[in-house]
Amino acid sequence: MARVVVDVMPKPEILDPQGKAVTGALGRLGFEGLSVRQGKRFEVEVTGEVTEERLEQIRQAAEKLFANTVIETFSVRIEDVSTGSTDGSA
Amino acid sequence: MSTRIGVVTFPGSLDDHDALRAVRQVGATPVPLWHAHDGLDGVDALILPGGFSYGDYLRCGAIARFAPLMGEVIKAAGQGLPVLGICNGFQVLCESHLLPGALIRNAGLRFVCKDQRLRVETRDTVWTSQYEPGQEITLVLKNGEGSYVADAETLARLEGEDQVVFRYLGNPNGSANDIAGITNERGNVVGLMPHPEHNVDPLTGPNTDGTTFLTSVISHVQALV
Numbered sequence: 001m002a003r004v005v006v007d008v009m010p011k012p013e014i015l016d017p018q019g020k021a022v023t024g025a026l027g028r029l030g031f032e033g034l035s036v037r038q039g040k041r042f043e044v045e046v047t048g049e050v051t052e053e054r055l056e057q058i059r060q061a062a063e064k065l066f067a068n069t070v071i072e073t074f075s076v077r078i079e080d081v082s083t084g085s086t087d088g089s090a
Numbered sequence: 091m092s093t094r095i096g097v098v099t100f101p102g103s104l105d106d107h108d109a110l111r112a113v114r115q116v117g118a119t120p121v122p123l124w125h126a127h128d129g130l131d132g133v134d135a136l137i138l139p140g141g142f143s144y145g146d147y148l149r150c151g152a153i154a155r156f157a158p159l160m161g162e163v164i165k166a167a168g169q170g171l172p173v174l175g176i177c178n179g180f181q182v183l184c185e186s187h188l189l190p191g192a193l194i195r196n197a198g199l200r201f202v203c204k205d206q207r208l209r210v211e212t213r214d215t216v217w218t219s220q221y222e223p224g225q226e227i228t229l230v231l232k233n234g235e236g237s238y239v240a241d242a243e244t245l246a247r248l249e250g251e252d253q254v255v256f257r258y259l260g261n262p263n264g265s266a267n268d269i270a271g272i273t274n275e276r277g278n279v280v281g282l283m284p285h286p287e288h289n290v291d292p293l294t295g296p297n298t299d300g301t302t303f304l305t306s307v308i309s310h311v312q313a314l315v
Binding site for chain 1: 152
């Protein structure tokens with residue numbers, strides 16, 4: 001079983017009120033100089049090998065469903081399930 | 091013949107029955123449509139109601155947008171069927187790309203629930219033709235994700251083409267250009283965050299300012315026959 005991770009983030013020019021609230025809370029907790037933007041992470045378990053074709057399919061799914069590209073950007077990468085580290089990005 | 095106005099119910103729709111009641115209140119025939127239904131049953135106009143379709147999971151309206159009936163809705167809207175999206179319905183219309191832009195979390199993160207003053211910015215839609223130009227009205231507003239956003243180019247086009255239909259008087263949620271509702275180029279698809287269906291009966295609302303949506307669309311439909 002392989003895993004593909006899709007990260008979705010609000011576009012830089014889009015106001016991120018949740019990230020702003022988290023940034024404010026960090027400051028109140030004494031974590032200085034940290035600014036947060038909040039996004040979403042989707043872990044997609046893929047049956048069989050992750051081929052370029054599979055990745056393209058997941059990119060299409062991200063474009064169509066995981067992200068609203070009017071307000072968000074996304075990135076797709078393969079995650080090594082055994083170690084939890086990521087293996088390149090696409 | 092009485093105008094038949096459909097109201098789509100998605101799992102998690104909340105104000106579908108209010109919309110059906112509002113339709114009945116003005117003398118039109120309400121037609122309830124389940125989201126998995128296979129057709130629009132020949133309705134003359136359609137309302138996508140407020141609520142929390144699919145629990146607002148993923149993004150508001152993002153999953154409802156792919157409901158079986160939505161293919162029909164998108165096709166019919168393209169052919170000129172009057173479609174009104176209220177609150178969650180507006181979010182569904184944006185996710186469907188029937189209307190440009192998107193709705194994000196309110197600035198300030200609060201769920202806003204109030205009687206909201208608005209200005210009618212255009213009567214050049216099938217849902218607002220019977221308002222007075224520049225008329226100021228009050229409608230119920232109740233949402234957590236009602237902040238309208240779009241890129242600068244889209245905003246300029248909406249303003250230039252007279253597609254901003256309602257503007258907030260006192261911006262409650264950080265919406266770009268105080269936008270509360272917009273229309274498509276053709277003027278048959280309108281989406282707004284406030285709830286006209288809650289303002290049709292003095293018994294249950296502060297006024298009846300929302301009735302004009304329905305009388306406008308009924309006069310449009312009657313003029314076609």
